[in-house]
Amino acid sequence: MKKIFQKFILGVLFFPLSALTVKAKGEVEVLHWWTSGGEAAGLAVIKDNVEKKGVTWKDMPIAGGAGTNAMTVLRSRVAAGQPPTAVQLLGFDITDWAKEGVLGDLNVIAKAGNWDTVVPQALQKFAKYEGKWISVPVNVHSTNWVWANKAIFDKLKIGPLKSWADFEKAVNKLKAAGITPIAHGGQPWQDTTVFEAIVLGLDNGVTYKKAFIDLDPAAQTSKEMVKAFERLRFVAQNLDPSFSGRDWNLATSMIINGTAGMQMMGDWAKGEFGKANKVANKDFLCFRFPGTQGLVTFNADQFAMFKVDAEKAEAQKILAEVVMDKAVQAQFNQLKGSVPARMDIGNEGFDACGVKGMKDLKEASQKNTLFGSVAHGYAVPANLKNAIFDAVTAYFNDSAKTAAQGADDLALAIKNAK
């Protein structure tokens, strides 16, 4: 109490001074949809550091719709000629906006900060457009994780799941023990998150790359792809009855509560375990989806920098530098459950899953097995992404469809959306 009072007095004393510096450095307006626990905590790190440098932070949170609502606001702001300073964006959405010619040019800071060498190549493809840095990546999430309840796995003596056969065995054991084997939320992006992990695990990512990155129609209907759909059916058959429409974090809480065995979800799920005071490798397990060790499908949050007036440019520059700051990225990612977008940050302070995530990312980046995630807009643009959602989710929810039909529908949907 006394401390707060002291702070208050100090604040009053120094108010005119801080007001002056604010005026000198300007303000940044940041549009984002990070409103849930871990996300908001991570964002606060960036905000505090920006404010420390004398820049005012104007927060513009637009919750809901997995960013769709935020995009609608962004559209109207850009159309009115008043874009925010920075916008939290994903993958091909950044490219889409760059094509409209509304993003800025960060090459000067990028060169000074040596971004070209510290950011993985696969990410640069999205953070740069026509040779210019247009956005600042703050983290890398990988989506091919499995989260499991350790107590249940120990009790049923389920060992590490290295192959699909191990996975099937584990599911059957869980089922026999009367536990829902897989916690899942029936939403198109979640269905596709599971599906992309299955495809990635088929053959070390060969089919994944051909079908979803190179968009080769032959790979989309190949024997391997049919196999992936068969495996997806196995997953769909081992859920609880009320999975439809469930949010991902509710599925995660099924793992936390021990009503389900495992969940396939990106590493933002770790934030939920953290909030419930669960510890990695003690209360829950994190491992790569069977067959995908050494491979990573990623989803990276970035701050796309919009073209702003000269008076706002200084503040924008400071924001960009703060987001790329080593200490900020380390702290941010420990809170959000992801790993830093910079590859030159030590793993001190990260939990077991975070350390593994950083190691896997480095390995995948070196081996060229770091692929953009389909479900999160890093493999294909929004129109194709949603076409893939349509095909995958229609198959997932219709048990009468055969795997071959699923693959044909997938190829057709991609062809139609092109």
Next chain:
Amino acid sequence: MNLRTWLQNLLPKIIFSPSLLIVLVFIYSFMVWTAILSFTGSTVLPNYQFLGFANYVRLWSLPSWYIALKNLFLYGVCYIGGSLILGTLLAILIDQKIRLEGLFRPIFLYPMALSFMVSGTAWKWFFNPGIGLEKAMQDLGFANFHFDWIINADRAIYIIAIVAVWQSSGFVMAIFLAGIRGISEEVIKAAKIDGANIFQIYWRVILPQMAPALVSAVIILSHLAIKNYDLVIALTNAGPGNATEVPATFMYSYTFARTQMGVGSASAIIMLMTIASILIPYLYSQVREKH
């Protein structure tokens, strides 16, 4: 004409002009804009690269558009038919000079006052097999009771119709009740004297005179059916999969989530034309009746 009468004549026009202007700008101009966008290659933002009918061709080649139309048809038939039948029955029952009519009328009308978002969310929980009706019945000992339509891709659209009927039949009841009460007692008395029973009175005498009420109800229900968006979002979010996609959710998803504003606008125009094809003949007949 002196100034006073001139002003008096002008006053209604002055009072109406702001709202007229607002309607012109915010409804009709945006309709025109949407129509223009539907002929362009707009993606993330509007642009004016003219593509002719390409977006319409594209629209009619998309499987999910056909799903949306099929669902609109199924939903429309069940919703309009169900609301009319239930609403008429309720109106006839209330018409029996029952006690506490003033209590029952608002009870049946009340669902209409709820937003579709609220009723959709409540019914979603009710129909959820893991926590709702199915679980309750099984806990009561009916182990074989199954009702999982909301997660069944072939049945989910009927769930939406059921909830919409629940919400709208009270409204249809109100319209029909007003219509029934508007029929002169003389006619009914005459029928009674001729020996008609209560069933015959309703079937032969009262209902045939309900045509105006029926037309109003059908018009209002069908445009509600075509615009249906919030109920689908709240109940199933167009799922499971995309099994309950309707034109309105299709339009929103293509315009705002899939960066295909051109195709989205084309679907909006098709919806507008569908509504217009119902409303314009009706408005035309109304205008003609008056003159």
